[in-house]
Amino acid sequence: MNNINVLAIDIAKTVFELCGVTQSGKTVLKKQLKRNKLLEYTSNLPSCIIAMEACGGSNYWARCFKKQGHQVKLISPQFVKPFVRGNKNDKNDAQAIAMAAQQPSIPQVEIKEIWQQDIQSIHRMRSRLIAQRTALVNQIRGLLAEYGVVIKKGVNSVRSELPFILEDAENELTFLTRDIFQKLYEELGILDKSIDWYDQKIETIFKHNELAQRLEKIPGIGKLGATAILCVLRDTSVFKNGRHFAAFLGLVPKQYSSGGRQKLLGISKRGDRYIRVLLIHGARAVIRFVEKRTDSKSQWIKKLISTRGKNKAAVALANKNARIIWALLAYGEPYRAEHCVAQGAISC
Numbered sequence: 001m002n003n004i005n006v007l008a009i010d011i012a013k014t015v016f017e018l019c020g021v022t023q024s025g026k027t028v029l030k031k032q033l034k035r036n037k038l039l040e041y042t043s044n045l046p047s048c049i050i051a052m053e054a055c056g057g058s059n060y061w062a063r064c065f066k067k068q069g070h071q072v073k074l075i076s077p078q079f080v081k082p083f084v085r086g087n088k089n090d091k092n093d094a095q096a097i098a099m100a101a102q103q104p105s106i107p108q109v110e111i112k113e114i115w116q117q118d119i120q121s122i123h124r125m126r127s128r129l130i131a132q133r134t135a136l137v138n139q140i141r142g143l144l145a146e147y148g149v150v151i152k153k154g155v156n157s158v159r160s161e162l163p164f165i166l167e168d169a170e171n172e173l174t175f176l177t178r179d180i181f182q183k184l185y186e187e188l189g190i191l192d193k194s195i196d197w198y199d200q201k202i203e204t205i206f207k208h209n210e211l212a213q214r215l216e217k218i219p220g221i222g223k224l225g226a227t228a229i230l231c232v233l234r235d236t237s238v239f240k241n242g243r244h245f246a247a248f249l250g251l252v253p254k255q256y257s258s259g260g261r262q263k264l265l266g267i268s269k270r271g272d273r274y275i276r277v278l279l280i281h282g283a284r285a286v287i288r289f290v291e292k293r294t295d296s297k298s299q300w301i302k303k304l305i306s307t308r309g310k311n312k313a314a315v316a317l318a319n320k321n322a323r324i325i326w327a328l329l330a331y332g333e334p335y336r337a338e339h340c341v342a343q344g345a346i347s348c
Helices: 035-043 056-065 077-083 092-102 112-143 156-166 175-207 209-217 222-227 241-248 273-288 296-308 310-331 338-341
Strands: 006-010 016-019 027-034 049-053 072-074 253-255 264-267
Touching: 006 092, 016 035, 016 092, 027 035, 027 175, 035 056, 049 056, 049 092, 049 222, 056 072, 077 092, 077 156, 112 156, 112 175, 112 222, 112 273, 112 296, 156 175, 156 241, 156 253, 175 209, 175 222, 209 310, 273 296, 273 310, 296 310
Parallel strands: 006 049, 049 072
Antiparallel strands: 006 016, 016 027, 253 264
C-alpha cells in the first residue's frame, strides 16, 4: 500500500473502518480492524495523511499517529456529512472522511495535547457541578413553594435562608420534610466544596501559565475564560485570522442569502459553546460599568448600546475580544488597550 496518500479512519470503541485513497482520488483500500490491531497496522504504512472525524477519542489517536510519523487531519463532522453517499454505515462514513480530507477548503480541527485535555476536563467537570447545583437550588425553591415558603432566586439566597427556614417552627414543614431539606442543604454544601476544589485547580493553572495571564489582561476575560481558551487555541495557525476564530466560536451572524440579496440573522452559535458563553458573560460584566467611563472603547460600547441594545453590544464586544485573543497569541504581544481600540481590532 505504498501509493496511499490519504487514509481515512472511522473510529469507534472496538471496530475501525479504514478507507485508503491515492493522490488521484482512487480508492485502493477498504479494511476493517479491531482496536488492538490499528496501531500495528498504521505503523507499517509509509508516511501518509490520516484523516478522522473530530469526536470522542480522536485526539488520542491523532497523537498516536503523529508519533508514527503520519500527518493527521481532524475534520468536524458537519463538513464530513455532505460527502456521505447512500445509507449511513461505517464504510460510507470512512469514504466520506477520505473525500472531505482531499478538499483544500475544508478547515481542520486542532489536535489537543494532553495538557489541554487536562484543562478541558477540569472545566467540563466544574461546569457539570454548577449545572447540578443550579438544578438542586431550583428544586429546593420549588419544593418549598409547595409549603408556602418562598426564597429569592440565586444560590446565595438558598444557602443563607434555608437554615432559618428549617428552624422556623411556625411554617408548615413537617418533621419528615425538615429532614429532607436538611439533606438537600448538606448536598448543596458538598457541591460547593467540589466546585471550590476545581476553582483552586484553575487558579493554580492560571498562576503557572504565562499565556493565560496575558489573556486575563483583556477586559471581559477572567481566569476561567483565559484557561479555557488555551484548550482550543494553542496553534493559532489553524485559524486564518481573528475573524475566523470568532466565527469558529459562533460569534458571527448566520446568513440566509440568495440571488444577490443578503439577509443576516442571529449569531451562528457554532463551535465551542462553553467558551462563547464565557466571552459573552465577560462582555456583560464590562458593560455593567461602562457608563462611568470615558475612554474610546467605552464610548464605542455606549454607542452600540444606544443603537443596538445591550445584548447585541455584549455579543459585539465578545466578538472583538475573540479577535484580540487570537492576535495576542499569534503575534506574542501583550494586551495594549489603546492599540486595539485605535485599530478597531481590524488587524486582529
